[in-house]
Amino acid sequence: MTDDAVPSDSAIHVKNVCKSFGLLDALRGVSFDLKKGEFLTVFGPNGAGKTTLIKILSTIARPTSGTAFVAGYDVLQGDARLRNEIGVISHATCLYGDLTPFENLVFYARMHGLNDPPGRASQVIEEVGLKARMHDPARTFSRGMLQRLAIARAIVHNPSVLFLDEPYTGLDPHAAVILKEHLAALHTEKRTVLMTTHDIARGLEMCDKVAIQVRGRIAFMDRVGNVDRDRFERFYFETVENRQKT
Amino acid sequence: MNRYCNQVLALVWKDLAIEIKTKELFSSMFIFAALVILIFIFSADLSVVNAYDVGPGILWVAFVFSGAIGLNRSFMLEKENGCLQGLMLTPADRTAIYFGKLISNLVFLTVMETFILPLFMIFFNVDLLPRLGPLALVIFIGTLGICALGTLLSSLASNLKAREIMLPILLYPLLVPVVIGSVRMTSLLLAGKPLSSMINWLGLIACFDIIYIGVSIMTIDHILEE
Numbered sequence: 001m002t003d004d005a006v007p008s009d010s011a012i013h014v015k016n017v018c019k020s021f022g023l024l025d026a027l028r029g030v031s032f033d034l035k036k037g038e039f040l041t042v043f044g045p046n047g048a049g050k051t052t053l054i055k056i057l058s059t060i061a062r063p064t065s066g067t068a069f070v071a072g073y074d075v076l077q078g079d080a081r082l083r084n085e086i087g088v089i090s091h092a093t094c095l096y097g098d099l100t101p102f103e104n105l106v107f108y109a110r111m112h113g114l115n116d117p118p119g120r121a122s123q124v125i126e127e128v129g130l131k132a133r134m135h136d137p138a139r140t141f142s143r144g145m146l147q148r149l150a151i152a153r154a155i156v157h158n159p160s161v162l163f164l165d166e167p168y169t170g171l172d173p174h175a176a177v178i179l180k181e182h183l184a185a186l187h188t189e190k191r192t193v194l195m196t197t198h199d200i201a202r203g204l205e206m207c208d209k210v211a212i213q214v215r216g217r218i219a220f221m222d223r224v225g226n227v228d229r230d231r232f233e234r235f236y237f238e239t240v241e242n243r244q245k246t
Numbered sequence: 247m248n249r250y251c252n253q254v255l256a257l258v259w260k261d262l263a264i265e266i267k268t269k270e271l272f273s274s275m276f277i278f279a280a281l282v283i284l285i286f287i288f289s290a291d292l293s294v295v296n297a298y299d300v301g302p303g304i305l306w307v308a309f310v311f312s313g314a315i316g317l318n319r320s321f322m323l324e325k326e327n328g329c330l331q332g333l334m335l336t337p338a339d340r341t342a343i344y345f346g347k348l349i350s351n352l353v354f355l356t357v358m359e360t361f362i363l364p365l366f367m368i369f370f371n372v373d374l375l376p377r378l379g380p381l382a383l384v385i386f387i388g389t390l391g392i393c394a395l396g397t398l399l400s401s402l403a404s405n406l407k408a409r410e411i412m413l414p415i416l417l418y419p420l421l422v423p424v425v426i427g428s429v430r431m432t433s434l435l436l437a438g439k440p441l442s443s444m445i446n447w448l449g450l451i452a453c454f455d456i457i458y459i460g461v462s463i464m465t466i467d468h469i470l471e472e
Contacts, residue, residue, distance in 0.1 A: 058335060059334075060331060060334055060335070061471070080338075080339065081337065083335055083336060084337045086335070088331075090328070090331075092327055092328025092331060093328065094327060094328045094329050094331055094333075095327055096260065096264060096323075096326075096327070096329060097326070097327065098264045098268055099263060099264060099267075103263060107259070107260045110256035110259075111253055111256050111336035111337075112336055112337060137267075153332065
């Protein structure tokens, strides 16, 4: 199950991961290690390969080369047990508009093989504050409510690793604040979080580690305590500009 | 195995729940199939041609063409809001996703066919009731072939730009053996022949059903992967 080179306290271990789509290199040798319970925010402009990285780590896509382990499982094996350990929240909600939140979550709970799908569905709906609307069709929900429901969908099986791919996309400021509170509550000692965003202010608020990804490479990575927000913002824009030129 | 079956059933339950609420698939398939039969009724003079000769072909044209509408929608539904990605993120085996969609499609097409058969009997003045048992078997294995191949090609076409056009282009030529066999067997049944006299046709369609399902099991992993 776990490779010898992977540290035992590692939740996400990525080594030289490359991904090409024809002539386009989306990822060019990405390597990093994230320990259990850590929160990493990866900043990067559009086309930096952030979503591709999350797709590879969540077994949706296969890397062209390199190795990656999530929760101790090799992503190349596409192990079903790995998918029981991860939850993904992205701008796509992965929800059926004609079903109610309750029906959506019962469905996903059954797909994850949980013992009491209705009970667990009700519990997570309450956690994200949608109990009053749990029997309304999801298509009648606002973008902010859908994103909260997407959180419920991602955590219905209580995963130990969460991937947040641009979770604030399309949200108004008020909905973004509410979402941030819910996302902050998800980060516990037992749960590792990897978030991608280009919103520097929000990205720095919750994380333990920060990274900058440009043109398929990790250009910078450090603990958030070592980073000054103003200098980091300047550094981010300089790094992106320099890398885009080369 | 129990978990696998539960995942397949969860997918079927989800598709049925959506269809019961929206009735999109049934209404579009039924209206299309009914129109096909109605158009042929006006084009064929039943006082000249024998309904038992032309009827089976018309019936299967209605089933196959309206079935394609349902099959096209099958994976398009999963593409909306990134639901297919949501499915891929669950621990379900990719073949469980295929079988879940296959069973859903089979149920939708069978329900549509159940409503079309009485219309066919009325408009063509054909009495199907004495041969209903064997006819149901023929319709079932023919429909299984349509759904087995259609579900696979629907998953393939859902990743393409011109997905609405691509499914029929890919589906119809590959379905030819199943459709010919089904039409031939339906004709023989309406002519009063027993099912035992058409065992070769039955075997041919069953073989194609098995081939379609086998190929789907082997390829669905690669088709669904990005």
